[in-house]
Amino acid sequence: MKIDSLSKEIDGKLLLDKVTFEVKPGEIVGIVGRNGIGKTTLFRTMMGFYIPDGGDVYIDGPLSKNPQQKQNIFMLQDNLSCWDVYKIPTIKKFYQKTYPLFDSAKFDKLMDEVNLSMDMKLQNYSKGMKGLFGLILALSVGAEYILLDEPMEGLDIIAQKKITGILLEEVGARNLGVVISSHRLSELEPIADYIHILKDNRIKETYHLESLREKAVKIQIAFDDKKIPASILAQGRVINQYGRVYTVLFQDLTPELYAEIKKEKPIFMDELAVTLEDLFIYHLEEQGGRKA
16 A cells, blocks of 8 residues: 555645655554654545645555445544444444455454454443554454554553454555554664654655664763764764763764764763654654753
8 A cells, every 4th residue: 555645734734744764565554653742533534535736545546436445444543432332243234335345254253352242332441442442443344454543542551452453463464554643662673664754744764673673773872071973963863862871873883983972982872672662752852852
């Protein structure tokens, strides 16, 4: 699936500006950005709930000209409350009638695996149970690509682990393409293949996490005069400071750059692993650093 130059304006405000990225079968892609930046608008525009002002989504051709392909993309929204007064079998029947590729056997199997009762109304499920149920619906409709909007929001750790396990199993078994919007960076980190940073209405940065771990480096460093040299600030970004100890992120710490840092004679220097939270701070905070 390719999202090509997707743009959307609502009430005179530009929310998406030529957003472009791809999702290959078997990949999990994360969309990361601050609240109100347009993640949900992006998903709704991809689905056709909002008519794009520019660009298109392609699955064997543009969806705008091939509406039959829309059965291959499904968005799980973060609120299923419209179904609260219905029993689970009724909700299942609706999805069976609405989605021609709905897999009833898969639905029943997954419900049994996570011990969700069929003989109750959705409103009697806990928040964690609703999260699991929503994912089961998404995985049962038969779509090749699913969009998950904040799927872990408010869920306890047990529900999060169950959702992650089921999702990874389905991605591997079916070569499913998944796009997840989330603020919970620690949960995206172990499962995502790519992360796209959404800022100023467009994709500002894209990271292939495996490559990122090979190149990017975070260093805690301190100097005798308490000030960090300008030469280091020119090639890295301070993402934290505690007293004279700075935490600096370098997107590509080459041997030459490492040697240049050592020439500044730091009194303390320790290399750390880069996390998604570091990248979030790097790209989305207004200022380059923050003090503890």
